[in-house]
Amino acid sequence: MFVMSDRSMILVLSCPDRPGIVSAVSSRLFEAGCNILDAQQFDDTETGQFFMRVVFDRGEQAKSEPEIRASIAELADHLAMRFTLRQSSAKKRVMLLVSKFDHCLADLLYRWRIGELPMEVTAIVSNHGREYLSSTDLAELPFYHLPVTKQTKMEQETRIWELVQETHTDVVVLARYMQILSDGFSAKLSGRCINIHHSFLPGFKGAKPYHQAHERGVKLIGATAHYVTSDLDEGPIIEQDVERISHRDTPGDLVRKGRDIERRVLARAVRHHLEDRVVLNGRKTVVFSA
Structure with a gap:
């Protein structure tokens, strides 16, 4: 090095x-x-x-x-x-979006605090209250609770976009933010919004992928970090990883093991982006090694 x-x-x-x-x-x-x-x-x-x-x-x-x-x-x-x-010393400004599951958020903040992720955290945004993130240290970080329903989705996304602009955010990270972004919002964030999907895409898209994997009797589970596009779970892939499982594993076991994969995959993807190692190549990416 x-x-x-x-x-x-x-x-x-x-x-x-x-x-x-x-x-x-x-x-x-x-x-x-x-x-x-x-x-x-x-x-x-x-x-x-x-x-x-x-x-x-x-x-x-x-x-x-x-x-x-x-x-x-x-x-x-x-x-x-x-x-x-x-x-190279200029740190990118990152906004983190999260819902009820905060394991990815907690991991990113830990890596940021010890200097592993060279970034400036501009805000934490959640569609659920702070009480759902009680296990995560949010001290001194701006937190915005922006609930969303089908009826208020456009207004909520408008407010998030305003925050992105007000804070001069460079990249938005969906750290298990369990909402589908609208086509218009996805377009605004093109190339600078990273999502972690708790499955080894392109298989098992949508809701409860670990349960889908269990029903199919898979022997490998994984997670995928990708850029967000208007096509659900179809954006250019940045990073992936897998773990072997067996017939003895329950859906709960898969969820538990999956959390570990999600954390490390998202952290690697965010780091690649922060260090300018990812270049879009149509529906794919070129990721230069560290």
Whole structure:
């Protein structure tokens, strides 16, 4: 592992594949006085798209951040390239949504407090009262109880969107938030809303997936973290994991074991997103390894 300084930056890009992209990007950074610390790339031969993540350090004599950004933007115009560029020390602002089950929320907050997840928590939003989250330490965190019914769904989502804007939230995490987002709200949060589904998608969608799995006599259960889209449980997958079970396990056993899988899968997915390791590739993702 390398140690990133306060002057390090992360560049993530995607564009139609062609010869010379790596050379062009490296040359721009060299000319700007930067030193590449880590670089990963992927050429998707099926779609003809190229993806790259570069971590680099700006030396003492390097050009300024605006100058580097302008240089990359010029290259992006030439290569039809989409890119993001930010300081690696800049923490993304995260809003956490939860319902009655708080095991994922508690895990994320624990990892945040010990410094494992580099983020700023902007708010905790729940459609249930704080009493349902009594086992989770919410001290000093803004908490919003926003109940929802079929009749008030649009008003409730409007208020959440207002909070996203007011708090300058970068990413929304559904930490077992058991509500289906409307198509319009999903569109507003496209590419920056992560959900944990307590099943190994694309199997066993919807409600009570562990009970569905038990009825089918599966030997593996899992969890899936994905970006939210208007298609229920169909968004681009970021992270998954599984655990072996047997015929002796009851639905309750599956739920218990599933909680552990959900926690670690969601934490990994959130970390990947916070570190700019995930790039959308149509209905799929490219996830650069840590």
